[in-house]
Amino acid sequence: MNSPLGHPARRVLLSTLATVGGVLLLLSLKPHTTAGAGSIAGHSAAPVPTPSSSATSAAADAGSGSTGTRTVEGDAVQTRYGPVQLRITLQAGKITAVSAVQVPEGGPRDQEISGFAVPxxxxxxxxxxxxxxxxxxxxxxxxxxxxxxxxSALDEAGT
Structure with missing residues (x-):
């Protein structure tokens, strides 16, 4: 004999199980992750030096010729989430290194995005x-x- 609650109760049970399963799947998802502390797929993130390290840049520029090693800082570009400024190292006109002087890091999400994107x-x-x-x-x-x-760093370097 069929109970009048048989079909609706079964539907409620199936709906509840589907909802719980969906919630568990959503909770198991994680946002962008960084492998280790600031590295992506085995590539280490460039260290973020303090602004006082611009003296190093000036010293590197002073002793280098056109075929030597030069270090140049780009403009600090203000973005919605904070400034971005880079320092590039050139050797014989070729970019050999790019490091972040400033990146958005106002909150944990900004730090996560910068740590993921900059490398x-x-x-x-x-x-x-x-x-x-x-x-x-x-x-x-x-x-x-x-x-x-x-x-702006490339323009400053004349490349």
Whole structure:
């Protein structure tokens, strides 16, 4: 004999189980993760020096010739989440290093995005040898600030 509650009760049970399963799946998802402290796929993130390290940049520029090693700082580009400023090292006109002087780090999410995006952008900049690189998904503002600061450093270096 069928109970009048048989079918609706079964539907409620199935709906409840589906909802619980969906919630558990959502809770198991994690946002962008950084492998280790600031590294992406085995590539270490560039250290973020303090602004007082600009003296190092001036000293490197003073003793280098056109074929030697030069270090140049780009403009500090203000983004929605904070400033982005880069320092590039050039050797014989080729970009050999890009390091972040300033990145958005006002909160944990800003730090997470910068820690995820900056190493990828640096890898692309070194490969492209220019500021013609793609933005990182989920880090559009940081990427745009990175590209602008990189271009201003390249312009300053005359490359």
């Amino acid at each position: 990828q952008l640096t890898q692309e900049a070194l490969a492209a040898q220019s500021a013609h690189i793609d933005t990182v998904s989920g880090a559009t503002y940081t990427s745009e600030g990175y590209i602008q600061s990189l271009q």
